[in-house]
Amino acid sequence: MTPPRVRGWCPGALRPMMSGDGLVMRLRPRLARFTRAQVLGICEAAARHAAGLIDLTSRANLQVRGVGEADWPKLLELFGGLDLLDADVRLESRRNLLVAPDWISGDDTERIATGLLARLGELPELPAKVGFAIDAGPAPRLQGDSADFRIERGVDGGLILRADGRAAGVVLEPGEEIGALIAIARWFIDSGGKAAGRMARHAAPLPDWARGATLPARAAEPLRCGGYALGAIHALPFGQVSADELAEAMLRSGAHAMRITPWRQVLLEGAEPQHASRLASGSLDVEKAAAAGWRVEACAGAPFCPQASAETRPLAFHLLDLAARGRLQAGQGGAPAGGSGVCTLHVSGCAKGCAHPDAATVCLTGRDGVFDLAYDARPGETPCAAGLAVDAVLARLGAD
Template sequence: MSVVRGWCPTAHRPMAAGDGLLVRVRPRLAHLTRAQAIGLSEAAAEHGNGAIDVTNRANLQIRGVRDDRWAALIATLCALGLVDTDPALEARRAVLVAPDWNAGDDTHRIASDLAARLLELPELPGKFGFAIDAGAAPLLRDAPADIRIERDATGGLILRAEGRTSGIALATGTEVDALIALAHWFVASGGIAAGRMARHSATLPGWADRDIVPSPPGIALATGPHPLGAVVGLPFGRIAASNLARMSVDGHGIRVTPWRCLIVEGGVATEQTDVARLHTDACVGAPACPQASVATRALAIRLAPHVGGQLHVSGCAKGCARALPADVVLTGRDGRFDLAFAARAGAPPVIAGLDAAQILARFGAA
């Protein structure tokens, strides 16, 4: 059975995995300065195994940290300004920011205001988070969040509770007041038991229950040139620390996204490879994850070119790599795979108990 822990690792509360501790870094404004990116890369190589994952919350996850190196790593990350020295404050920084912000625009202004007022938030469940998505059109619609600030069809800003199709209009300067108030309502109305806003069935307070529909989502980032520099894709959302350092040397800073890619500020686009892998979701799998009973990424690499739609290979039923349905989903169970279509990880299988060779043969990839 997969163990659903109900919380995400943070810097001060790492999570044990098969390859060591996972230490999660939440860059402010989804941004690393050049010095921060190089410093984080060096710390990941010195105190971890040199692998860094980009999560679907636009966090950076340093892998393979030994118990006796964790304290030194945290000290370095705090000195770089990437982690708060106060664990309680760090735990409140579950803020997802649309990465294409410009200094002084609404996303930058609101996210900066929220960062200064985090201590006004109540104690929230470990996976509860916020999305500040105030660009011309929402970009973070499919990224995990519980309270969202985004655009409506007229260009105005709205506050919307996840799981609800509409929200309320926001006057300039009141956005964070409304966000904090809705977070307090969530706790006061029993939301802690539900864990996430979308699972909380309580009726919204009257002031937060309006019929303003958000704008259709904007165009997703594509690898290649970008107004800020260049978008670089990361197969399976992973990058070696040495490569992140090299990338940082070539640019002015790094923007972290929830889509397995980075924006290199001032960077120059290079030819993209492994296109199929960029459109395939696969968790780290066994043996790096103790929840997984199967290796995932080697199979995903071989299978990806032979799957016409979205492929998801999950080491267990939790589906950490992708919460949304995929055209083809393989879920690890007891050392073999269950195959389903147009489903999430852990869905009832069409065919159960396949090994890797049988899967490859079925899709003509053997």
């Protein structure tokens, strides 16, 4: 087996990326879904041969972290046995497909996503971050999520193909969708899209056949934590879960599959929302914090990211707990933040700010093992208090 090719972007399982704690193997679900056997197999593999941590990405993939180079072939064998791998790196990199996670058997989303998976080999080689969204339910769910070309419901009830950066799309007749996706991907490459990297930055006019004036239908209400006909939706704090906790939730909830969303939530198929597990309780903290007006974000931080100079997750969990108990304060000098809406607290391992590129109500930036605190700021902006240890941060932000 050849050694893993180390890349700095869009890792896969066949082409992992080196991170601070070892290789990251990214597993792309088919139709946003892993079976129960696949989830339990991933958890066991992550616990036995990696760092025991699983990330949920904003492209609705799972990442197994902390894989040693010597363990990578073993994990490939295990994941291959679970039918999680593609035939080769070329096909793996083309399976950059976001699927509305609430599809039901026989609907347009399932039909189109399945059809595109069968024809991946017809796609041209695309820039690493170019992807597709299959969002063909009664109303679009994925409009806030990254995709360069999307199939979604139009205002008149039919399906449209819409290129990123365009307000409107072209109406497709039933059965035309997959051919249209392949054709627009080929046009993107032929018209010089590789240099732009993403459709939103590609200035070339769309081909005549892809120019349309049909607006997308109004977006669906977001899926929230709780029970649905398909099962239970739970939030993963900061998009991460330990392999042990995920396996426990699958077993205790009786879920027969897990669907992955791009919103740091998973849908446990066939599960009751009230089942007792550490995953369900972490989700409850996220929900309580949200009810108290807080969203807490944290990047991987040390030791997982080589750029990090501080551990982000332990501090973020403390702050999430404070938020869930209504004990987190925002605003300079401990005064509550005024106004309405959600306050964001961001714990960043360095000034890059991967977890939340925008300004946050409370922003903590790691520097040399301690944190700089700023309000209404992005990571790295001028702090009002610098060099705070974890205890000092908690003392300053907690209302205990």
